[in-house]
């Protein structure tokens with residue numbers, strides 16, 4: 077079951093493109109107001125990021141001010157070779173890691189193979205806003221293989237409210253393969269936290285169709 081009181085994808089003002097008031101403290105306040113049960117801090121990281129320790133300490137500090145379950149983590153880019161753009165230190169089970177595509181891929185098989193490698197990566201928990209570039213189309217069989225790999229590697233597929241992903245044809249096939257889903261607002265502002273209105277159709281499809 078999808079739980080709208082859990083938001084597994086929230087950014088904060090450690091990057092340069094989120095709202096300035098999107099501080100760790102304000103995120104927790106908002107989550108309290110919304111009576112959320114679980115939130116994941118998943119700031120954009122790169123191998124070269126230098127703010128990470130401060131960010132983690134800040135979360136650790138404010139974690140004790142609330143009963144909400146708080147996950148400390150990152151969203152990191154899937155690189156063309158299938159590796160994850162995240163400092164080695166955080167590639168461990170201790171941190172909640174979303175792997176996402178953030179660059180355009182011209183070549184379908186490069187994209188597909190990078191994705192398979194990310195799915196098989198033990199440090200990755202979630203595949204974020206999964207969808208191929210518009211130029212790339214996958215056969216049902218190719219989507220099925222992805223779903224089987226996701227299931228057997230115990231990865232979660234995020235239903236992303238910012239990008240309204242994954243596409244419904246992926247969800248249909250994944251659902252039949254018992255892939256696990258959860259919700260991520262991908263909030264870059266306070267108002268977006270815990271707001272999944274934009275993907276009500278995807279949520280309804282998972283919960284009510286094709287039983």
Ligand SMILES: [Zn+2]
Pocket residue numbers: 151176177178204205
């Ligand atoms: Zn992303």
Ligand SMILES: [Zn+2]
Pocket residue numbers: 085087151262
């Ligand atoms: Zn994001």
